[in-house]
Amino acid sequence: MDTLDINGAWLRYRDTPWNDRALGRRCREILELSILSTDLLAAFEQRNLDDGIGLCVTRIPAENREPIAALQRHGYRYVEASYRISLDSFAHFFPHNRFGRTLPLRLATAGDLPALAAISDQDFHHGRFLEDIALPEGVARLRHRLWIGDLLREATVWVLDSRDRVAGFHAFKRNGSEAEMILTGVGRGYERLAGWFWGSLMHKTAAEGMTSATTLISAANLAILNLYSQLGFRFDSHLIGLHRHWPAVNPNPDK
Numbered sequence: 001m002d003t004l005d006i007n008g009a010w011l012r013y014r015d016t017p018w019n020d021r022a023l024g025r026r027c028r029e030i031l032e033l034s035i036l037s038t039d040l041l042a043a044f045e046q047r048n049l050d051d052g053i054g055l056c057v058t059r060i061p062a063e064n065r066e067p068i069a070a071l072q073r074h075g076y077r078y079v080e081a082s083y084r085i086s087l088d089s090f091a092h093f094f095p096h097n098r099f100g101r102t103l104p105l106r107l108a109t110a111g112d113l114p115a116l117a118a119i120s121d122q123d124f125h126h127g128r129f130l131e132d133i134a135l136p137e138g139v140a141r142l143r144h145r146l147w148i149g150d151l152l153r154e155a156t157v158w159v160l161d162s163r164d165r166v167a168g169f170h171a172f173k174r175n176g177s178e179a180e181m182i183l184t185g186v187g188r189g190y191e192r193l194a195g196w197f198w199g200s201l202m203h204k205t206a207a208e209g210m211t212s213a214t215t216l217i218s219a220a221n222l223a224i225l226n227l228y229s230q231l232g233f234r235f236d237s238h239l240i241g242l243h244r245h246w247p248a249v250n251p252n253p254d255k
Contacts, residue, residue, distance in 0.1 A: 025054025
């Protein structure tokens with residue numbers, strides 16, 4: 001993570017090379033920021049141009065209207081809204097799962113990647129890149145397909161099978177006693193299993209000793225919003241997603 005500070009106004013950012021592969025350009029993300037000044041935004045714009053950045057993304061709490069407005073005045077566009085949500089008790093799911101049937105889940109293997117990539121590519125329709133109309137849909141879907149490959153190596157992925165076929169998956173990271181739910185979905189034709197699948201995930205998460213869960217969901221995904229509400233998740237924050245695009249040309253070839 002790098003910091004740019006101009007006369008006490010600052011922002012922290014990181015490069016995201018995992019997005020570069022799919023988008024075909026260098027990508028960057030603003031992680032934190034103070035009250036924005038014109039000088040800071042001008043300096044950050046120049047740094048991005050010098051570094052050959054093609055896309056910069058950020059998510060800002062919706063109540064922080066001033067930085068959202070300032071970024072929009074400097075070329076950032078609204079692309080999506082999302083909710084950060086959490087669950088602090090698994091009592092409804094463990095030891096007895098009162099949400100319905102508890103489906104068997106298994107740990108994913110490398111051999112599952114083609115099926116996981118197909119679901120990730122074809123059956124997700126929401127998220128900051130899929131909802132960015134400035135990106136070709138094929139590019140956004142490639143990014144999703146590559147993402148599940150990264151998660152298979154870097155996170156824990158559980159799989160739901162149905163009649164010897166992969167019906168769904170759940171990717172998460174364990175942070176102490178908390179499960180960070182990263183990417184979860186079922187394939188086309190298995191939507192009827194979604195409620196039981198999510199309830200089973202909560203049951204297995206508790207059975208493995210975790211006591212809370214967090215995730216980020218698109219505000220446009222009404223079906224999943226309703227499902228997480230039924231599961232008892234609390235809506236903690238509302239985030240506004242902003243993107244800034246530049247031509248995918250590096251004006252400084254030495255960078």
